[in-house]
Amino acid sequence: SFKNYPKGDKNFFIYEFGIIYNTLVRSGKRLKKIDKKKRKYNAKIRIKNRQQRDMLSAISHEFKNPIAIIRGYSDTLISDGEINPQLRDRFLEKIQKNSIKLNAMVDRFSLAIKLETDDFKVEKVKFNIKDLILDVTESLEDSYPGRVLDLNVSDATVFADRTLLEIAVKNLIENALKYSSEDISIVFDGDTLKIVDRGIGIDGKDIEDITKKFYRVSNLSWNNSMGLGLFIVSYILKLHNTKLEIESEIESGSTFSFDINPLVG
Helix, strand or coil: CHHHCCCCCHHHHHHHHHHHHHHHHHHHHHHHHHHHHHHHHHHHHHHHHHHHHHHHHHHHHHHHHHHHHHHHHHHHHHHCCCCCHHHHHHHHHHHHHHHHHHHHHHHHHHHHHHHHCCCCCCCCEEEEHHHHHHHHHHHHHCCCCCCCEEEEECCCEEEECHHHHHHHHHHHHHHHHHCCCCCEEEEECCCEEEEEECCCCCCHHHHCCCCCCCCCCCCCCCCCHHHHHHHHHHHHHHHCCCCEEEEEECCCEEEEEEECHHHCC
16 A cells, blocks of 8 residues: 555655556546536537527517507507598408417417427327318318318327317418418328428428428528427427428429328227
8 A cells, every 4th residue: 555655665656656647537537528518518508599599580570570560550540540430440450460460479489388398288089080170171261261172081080189189280271371372182091181282382401491490491482480380280290109291392382291090099
């Protein structure tokens, strides 16, 4: 042991330096590990900050237009007490429409947060998916008057969260309606649900990323509404052990589909 070496013996100094060297090596390894953890932590902080900036940018972009419309029409109504009644009603209709739009965006954002933080209880029940599709298409008729939804759906009993699945199907059909002026086809053959449009399509380089949260495509004609709609759809389907598939071609349209078999129970 260390105390057995006389202080004048050269072996004593060799042994002492050996201890110091080993201590320094161990300290160096610990410092290296600490530095590595620090770099990882800083990298996570940078990613988190970038995500927060992207989130605020997306929210600001989407909320700015309806807020400006509401304020503009409100200011006009307040400043002009003798405005034409027909014009006043039209302004009020614009205010109401954009208020509903704002509320829907807030609800969508709230749902995205709940899904990602697992703050949403999945309550599965048995129901006929054909009935769900019919309910969704009927609810969209008032919002999109004159649009044709070509239905070719069969019956199938699934075991899923009906509320969440209805949100997913509605988002997909609304996407098709929003980005296509042609008829929309909704096809369910017992295995796969497909929503087919003949609209502007999506660039191939965007398809892989378009379901990511806050992702906005480079083509300004395809506005992904805060980048939350397809993120929510993808997350809901993931909760049900299935996956959103996207096929698209610019100026030819898109097909959004998912396999129903994992939901059958």
